[in-house]
Amino acid sequence: MTLSVADPTVRTTCPYCGVGCGVLATPDGSGGAAIAGDTEHPANFGRLCSKGSALGETLSLENRLLHPQVDGVQASWDAALTTVSDKLRAVAETHGPDAIAFYLSGQLLTEDYYVANKLAKGFIGTPHVDTNSRLCMSSAVAAHRRAFGSDTVPGCYEDLDEADLIVMVGSNTAWCHPILFRRMADAKARRGTKFVVIDPRRTQTGQEADLFLGIRPGSDVALFSGLLVHLADNGFRDRAFVDSHTAGLDAALDRARAIAPDVAAVAAATGVPASDIAAFYDLFAGTRRVVTAFSQGVNQSAQGTDKGNSIINCHLITGRIGETGMGPFSLTGQPNAMGGREVGGLANMLAAHMHFAPEEVDRVRRFWGAPRIVTGEGMKAVALFEAVARGKIKALWVMGTNPLVSMPQADRIREALKGLELYAVSEVMADSDTVRGLGKTTVLLPALAWGEKDGTVTNSERRISRQRRFLTAPGEARADWAVLSEVGRRLGHDRAFAFSSAAAVFREHAGLSAYENNGTRDFDLGALTDISDAAYDINLPVQWPIPKRSGPKGAPQGKARLFGDGRFYTFDRRARFVAVQPPGLAQAVSEDFPFVLNTGRVRDHWHTMTRTGKSQRLSAHRAVPFVEVHPDDAAGLGLTEGGIARLRTEHGEAELEVMITDTVVPGGLFMPMHWGSAYASKARVGALVRGVPDPVSGQPELKATPAALEPVAYRARGFLLSRRQVALPEGWWWARASITGGWGVQFATAASSSAVALMVRGLIQSEALAGFELAEYADHARDRYRCAVYDGARLVACLAYAPAEARPDWEAAKALFAIEEPEAAERRALLSGRAATASAGPVVCACHGVGADVIAATIGAGAGSVEAVGAACKAGTNCGSCIPEIRKMLTGETARAA
Structure with missing residues (x-):
């Protein structure tokens, strides 16, 4: 589809997960827009999931933050930014620049991220810049760096189309990355691709698997260490690749043998039958085209980095990397977690995938002309908020995220904020938990939302796409990069922050990526360094690296796969096998806390619901916060379906509706992450989890917290x-x-x-x-x-x-x-209380608004397959994320009929 100049439709990118789907938005002239998938975008080819399809329902200005506020009183932008600038200057002069911290978000555009990182690390002089991506993908980043010498995702989405085996580890792809899951399902239908799903919980993805391994929480390292041993001992080592392009196999293999010497040991460690372990090992060993896709179940762990490296080790020993249909694949959680990594939005990075080696610090200092360039790592998210509690951090600027819902030990953080000398929040919504936090001086800065802002995001396959404005800025909301630039100028750095547009920021970002690079760093946008404003406006999605020399006459042509030539970004260009540590739970269950609490997403909501909570379609599928409990545990505790239970941990409590299901194992619980105090009385997941950090990445454990559960009797x-x-x-x-x-x-x-x-x-x-x-x-x-x-x-x-x-x-x-x-x-x-009209029942298919009663009636009328149900009532015919539920209903109705 090619849009004409006169066409009001705007080509943009979805603001939800890391798939990075292309969206066509057609404004209606009244502040809303019609939404469709972009058939020309290579991430989705026109498909949208339920959340993307409902974007038009989330554009209202209800509960928007539209004007700056200082200490709860509406203020002018001049007054608000004067307060921020003066307080930052005073804190730096009194306590030193490292008493200032920024907490950013994968919801920001790359241009916003870039200016924030430059201001903090180059000109204020604080290294304490971290992001909610620390809770999301930082263990994958650390695993990539240990193995490849760089934070490089080796493959692309096309590999999911061409794989013969897809192993999904800690990833409910059917619900959390539905468009990618449909590509996988298409591959299954077209070429017979097999699915192996590894997860403590039999998720909707697990229900679609050819082989499901319901491992114990935290036992991933044992499973993949056993696989490494199996591959080495049974002739599946790619000796030419290992000898020519890797280092460290012997030490990694010795450690793997100590952890998992045989299948019996793996079965004991994981709780999975030995026959299923052996079937997985044989399937992996005997299939050349294997993609191992991993996500939060791997990353959000006290051992997340080692889990990632144990997976990568198995691909390295077989040489299955950098070629079509094979490789380890980190599925990113947020729309611009990758862009944040590119600009150094993590505390242990500097910018443009550079870190803190003296020559890299000097390179960035010279490029920026930075007077106060930081020379070492800052505090990562958990440590950063602990420093706020200790009073070490005196000024904190939060942008585009809701840590009082999502951060571990969130109640403690809420109390800690009260001691800040400056608490600045750049936010879209006026009622988020984080906006309600109070420091001694609190400044709220209204930000542009999706549809109002311009810039770029980078998806899970390294593809840079444009988010384009199609709505006018409401109230006094401003672009984050422009607000940051204004503060930079007020602090005396006019020349460094003289950005006139998002395109100008992007050009500098691209320029830094190419500066003194010459192929030594993976991240290189050299071909876009001189991109004009007009070209930026129409720029098509492109994958990095895009060095200056790429493409005829400098036309940007990205690279879909890396490492196919066996050359990595370590000093000797060899990949590294990593000797991982033995697995262990972050905390042990006890008599007081006998359950293990797992947390995660639901199909139709996103993060803390500040956007998806506005959509009636998205709110219909799961309307209340819940806890999943195994039937045996529910019976023992006297819990009933739909009743209310109090979930307690060492750090807090929640009250949730009970969902009794065998998708969790006895002793396991599952709670969704989405509900903050704007949407529920007591359901903030961050208040419950302890968040023991991974020792390498600093990413906190969010998947295995000891917990207790009891019924709550309401009249x-x-x-x-x-x-x-x-x-x-x-x-x-x-x-x-x-x-x-x-x-x-x-x-x-x-x-x-x-x-x-x-x-x-x-x-x-x-x-x-x-x-x-x-x-x-x-x-x-x-x-x-x-x-x-x-x-x-x-x-x-x-x-x-x-x-x-x-x-x-x-x-x-x-x-x-x-x-x-x-x-x-x-x-x-x-x-x-008697229905005057028939109800469709609870929504199953959010894309088409089809309820459970309608689907049940369709099945009762003779629809015997997912396809037949879709043909009769449309359920499951858009993104397909409801297909596992429809399939389960088909099985149940067939059993009842029999």
Whole structure:
């Protein structure tokens, strides 16, 4: 598809995961946009997942931060930036520049990241610049550097199309990278590609596997050490490649033998039957084209770097790297985690994939003209926030991330922020947990959101794509790179921060990557150093490295794969085998904390829901925070499906709805990461996890925290639907979700029905629902209450309350609420609790809004396959991330029919 100059459609890139899908956005002139996949983008070829498809539903200005604030009071940009600049200068003069820290985000564009890193490390003189990518991909970075001498992802997405075996380790790809999973599924259908899934939890990806290995948390190193031994001892070593292009095999192999001498030892360490281990080893050994895709289950670990290197070791010994359809492949979690790595957004990097060797420091100093260039590593995320708690960090600038939800020991961090002399937050939303944090001086800076900002992002296959503006800047929001540049100028560095556009920042970034490079560093954008503003505006997605000499007449032609020539970025150009440490859990379970808590994502939400929480489609699939519990454990604890449980660790607690499932093993629990205090009463995952850091990468353990679980008895359950957000009383359990026409809150409470009726009357007398008409049904003797609130004929709110064992279902009420002006029968249905119209049931397919009841009816009518279900009701025909659920429903309905 080629867009004409007059076409209002804008070609941009999705702001969610690291797949980096191309998006076509067509503004509607009213602040919204129609969204479609870009058929010409090589990451997705027009496909979008449920989140990408629903981007148009997330563009509202509701709860946006639109004006600067200083200590809670709206201020001018001049006043806000004067406060920031003066405080930074005062802290540096009084306590030294290393009392200042920046905490950045993979949500930032590369240009934002570049200016932040340059300002901090080159001109303020603080090394303490880290990013939420520390929680995401830093162990993969460290593993790459140890093995390859550089943070290089060797392969590309085409390898997933061409592999004969794909091993997915700690990656629920079907839900977390759905577009890549569809490419894998296409390869399975086309060429018979086999899937092996390795995960402590039988995720939706695991349900699609040819072989599933449900290993114990933390035992990945034992599994892949055993594989290395198997490959070495059974004639699968590529001797020519190992001898010519690698070093360190003997030491790595000796360590692997000590950890996992045979299949029996691996079975004992992992808890997986020896027959399944042997089947995996034979499949890996006998298949040349193997891609091993790993993600957060590997990285978010106290031993994440060693896990990554144990995987890479197995590819090196077989020479399966840098060629079509083979190689280790780190699947990035965030849209620009890779771009942040490119510019040095991690505390242990400088810029342009350079680090802190004296010659590299000097090179960056000369290129930047930097008067205060840092000469060593800064504190990584966990240590950085510990330093805030100790008072060592006096000024902190957080950009585009929500650490009070996502960081380990988040409650402790919230308290620590109060001691800061400057707490600056560049943010899109006005109600995030992190915006609510308070230092002695708190400055909130309104940032541009997706659709409003311009720049670049780099996806998991090293492909640089443009995010382009198609909406006007709302309120006083500004680009992050421009705000940082203004602070740099106010600190006296006019020339270094005289950027006039995102394109100007990108040119300098490209120039640094090529500066004194000559092929010695993997990251090289030399061919884009002189890119014009016009070329930047239309620049097509391209993979790095793109050295100056690449392509005819300098046309940028990136490289899809690296290391196929056996040359790496170590001093001797050989890859390194790494002798990894024996596996061990970060913390042991105990009598007080007998469970192991795993954490992760759900299909339709992203990070802390500041964007996806606005979409009713995305909120329908999983509307409340939950904990997955094995049926045996649930029975022993007296837990019921849909009941509420208190999940406790040594560091905090949460209250979550119970989901009983055999996808977790006995003794294992799973909790999603998304719900902060804007969307739930007590569900912040960061408050529970300890986050023991990996000793090499500094990435904290988020997948294996000892925990306890117990039922919580509330008197009643219910829901409140309203056109705008309404706060519920302190002490209630609640979870908020976007619905058609407004917001829905599911709640649990110890209050009686009569007390709830009084609360509703109070809302009508308050600003929340002032002066509207109230219609009620009350049976206080049976502890039941329903009401509807009207503004004339328009329904503005409704509430249902019943004893917990008779919990009211909100699906029919949501359908009625969407009508806005219900007829008499529908009004009666709201008060009676009886559906006036049929409900589609809980949403299974978010792309097309198809509910479970519709799919069940379709199966009952004779649809006997995923394809038949899709043909009848469209479910599963877009991104396919709901296909595992549809397949499970097919199995269940078939069993019931039999």
